[in-house]
Amino acid sequence: MFKYTQIFRGTAFSSKSSKEIQVLKDYLFCINADGMIEKVVAPEDADYQELLNRYRGKENFHQLAEGQYFLPGFVDLHVHAPQWAQSGTALDIPLSDWLNTYTFPIESKFSDLNFAKEVYEDLVSTLLANGTTTSLYFATVHKEASLLLAEICANKGQRGLVGKVVMDDPEQTPEFYRDADIQTALADTEEFIIAVKELAKTTKQGVYPVVTPRFIPSCTDGALKGLGELADKYDTHIQSHCSESDWAHGYVKERFNKNDAFALHDFGLLGDKAVMAHCNFLDDEDVELFAETGTAISHCPISNAYFANSVIPVAHFHSKGVDIGLGSDVSGGFSPSLFDNARQAVMSSRMLEDGVNPSLPAEKRGVANSRITINEAFYLATAGGGESLSLPIGRLQENYAWDVQIIDTKIASAKLPIFDANENLTDIFQKIMYLVRPENILEVWVQGNKVHNRTV
Missing domain, CATH: 3.20.20.140 (Metal-dependent hydrolases)
Structure with missing residues (x-):
């Protein structure tokens, strides 16, 4: 019996404050039936591997590919x-x-x-x-x-x-x-x-x-x-x-x-x-x-x-x-x-x-x-x-709605200039914000439901 409706795994960017970006590298985002983020799990957390073992390979587990990132909607x-x-x-x-x-x-x-x-x-x-x-x-x-x-x-x-x-x-x-x-x-x-x-x-x-x-x-x-x-x-x-x-x-x-x-x-x-x-x-x-x-x-x-x-x-x-x-x-x-x-x-x-x-x-x-x-x-x-x-939206943290856009930096028609496999993630964030076009937006989710999927 699984507690979460969906689990997403990948690197995300969210606002820590009005001036500071929070980089969530390889995090798990656990979504409940109401489409809310019930739990955010870092790789170093005790239950990270247990959740991975339980959900990976299942239909409701979503793993980002290399060069893909989560942004809040x-x-x-x-x-x-x-x-x-x-x-x-x-x-x-x-x-x-x-x-x-x-x-x-x-x-x-x-x-x-x-x-x-x-x-x-x-x-x-x-x-x-x-x-x-x-x-x-x-x-x-x-x-x-x-x-x-x-x-x-x-x-x-x-x-x-x-x-x-x-x-x-x-x-x-x-x-x-x-x-x-x-x-x-x-x-x-x-x-x-x-x-x-x-x-x-x-x-x-x-x-x-x-x-x-x-x-x-x-x-x-x-x-x-x-x-x-x-x-x-x-x-x-x-x-x-x-x-x-x-x-x-x-x-x-x-x-x-x-x-x-x-x-x-x-x-x-x-x-x-x-x-x-x-x-x-x-x-x-x-x-x-x-x-x-x-x-x-x-x-x-x-x-x-x-x-x-x-x-x-x-x-x-x-x-x-x-x-x-x-x-x-x-x-x-x-x-x-x-x-x-x-x-x-x-x-x-x-x-x-x-x-x-x-x-x-x-x-x-x-x-x-x-x-x-x-x-x-x-x-x-x-x-x-x-x-x-005054709504719980706009951040990728617990008790907020799972409203996300999945950004694909490697799509051929709009590839972002990322040539270093170990490039600083805050630099990648800036490239996303300045260079992303609609083609880079692979999927969009609102309240835990997929509402847009880029036609390849």
């Missing part, structure tokens, strides 16, 4: 699911033009459930193939299509946190794409929450409803107040955009005579299950409010390079005790890969620290102590995302 904290249909287009125009000319017309098409199904199925499969095991999604204003996205996540095995978007202010939203009125927006949101909670009862990896005001400029005060009350009533996650750009930050300040963070807090939209995207223009009082309430930040480095008018000071915010994870922001960010976003997070932070205006002297050009390392970017994509969502 990535946690993407900001995906506009309908915008997958426009990814890679119109990124060179101003945000307001981008929204009104491309984004709102695309999102309005999701009243057609056949179109929604085609796009959402492709997106969820694509994210899984890129190693993303958990996604925090903005859907659209359409209740039925938003529920369909949650169902697709459930069926494909991804842990999906899905929000029916609310945008009801006629002054800031187009007539062809908005909630009919406050009452409709709130009623649809409540029905959506109830339906997703029901769906979750039959889903091993979990699906979650998310209260989702698009951002303050698109919502009336009544809608924002009602959404805060619904989040409290049903204890849901919350997501929105916060202080993303000069325009958005300035608009809220003019409307409420306060910054986004405090306005959102007044409506009951901050808390330890709240994730706010971007947050480039938070001041220290805003950051302290985030830390105090447990509100997390979704850092979207590729998208920020196009639309945010600044580089977010990740290192500074982290030093203040704010949870931060990584977001692709499809399609303001062109890439569905958190590998790409982790790389950009490092590059952007170095540009902030070193400065970009060559006409200034070097000592005045940048913001000191702003750079982050690839270790920190990896943390944002994994453990930081899990902490931001």
